[in-house]
Amino acid sequence: MAFRGPKVWLWRWRRNPLRRRADVVEAWVVFGALVLTVVAGVAAGLVAARSVERGLARERAASRPVTAHVAERVPAPVHRHGHGSSGARVWAEIRWTAADGSARTGRIRVRAGSGAGTPVTVWTDARGRLVGHPVSASEAAFRSSLIGALAGLSTAAVPFVGGLALRGRLERRRMADWDTAWARFGRRWGPMV
Structure with a gap:
């Protein structure tokens, strides 16, 4: 396992002569997946919670x-x-x-x-x-919160898993590029013994 050194935040966006295009693409993929995970999860959770709350309120009003x-x-x-x-x-x-x-x-x-x-x-x-x-207002609030949280987590899992899969694919591609570069430049250096 390679030594990675101390963690430097946002290093993929900083100017650096060693920064590769693949590093920037990976940074944007991770950032986009994170934003999409949060936004989709919160939006789906709120929509589901409001829908359940309205349905239970209609039930209470109709009975x-x-x-x-x-x-x-x-x-x-x-x-x-x-x-x-x-x-x-x-x-x-x-x-x-x-x-x-x-x-x-x-x-x-x-x-x-x-x-x-x-x-x-x-x-x-x-x-x-x-x-x-009919359920009481407090029971309705609990049910709608629970269903909203479950819907939000379920929805957020989709972009999260998609981002992880895309990042894994980018990492495999980057490692294959490293292997190709080492194979090409390793012959120039000759035997290291």
Whole structure:
């Protein structure tokens, strides 16, 4: 392994009689890949985060809580020892009235042992269909941040890996040029023994 000496910043852009064209090209490739990695990653992350945030905000705005009632008594599950579990949830039929006044039915998970007519809160969309509980603003911010970070990192990986591959190719070419130069000038020097 060759001794490289101390690291000198920006040496490829400084005036130097030993600087080759390949050094300048490699410097611009590394710089361009770095800039493209940062810009693409940040832009993709912000776009993805905003998109997720808007989608979750639309979900929150479109859903509303409605009080529904259990249609019939839900039996408590019986375990081996003959005791039911008070925290268990089972599927049950429920009924509610939609915003347009029509009666609706559906199935959700309710507490085991709930009697007929037990009120439960469900979430519906503008058409009165059952939807899941909307995420809170803080949960939406967390989700959008996480998805934005993942999208940004994924997008940034493309120019980063491309820059590494191009730099590796330039380095292989430079080493091949060195081999050619050494082969040509080595014969002039003669035996070194």
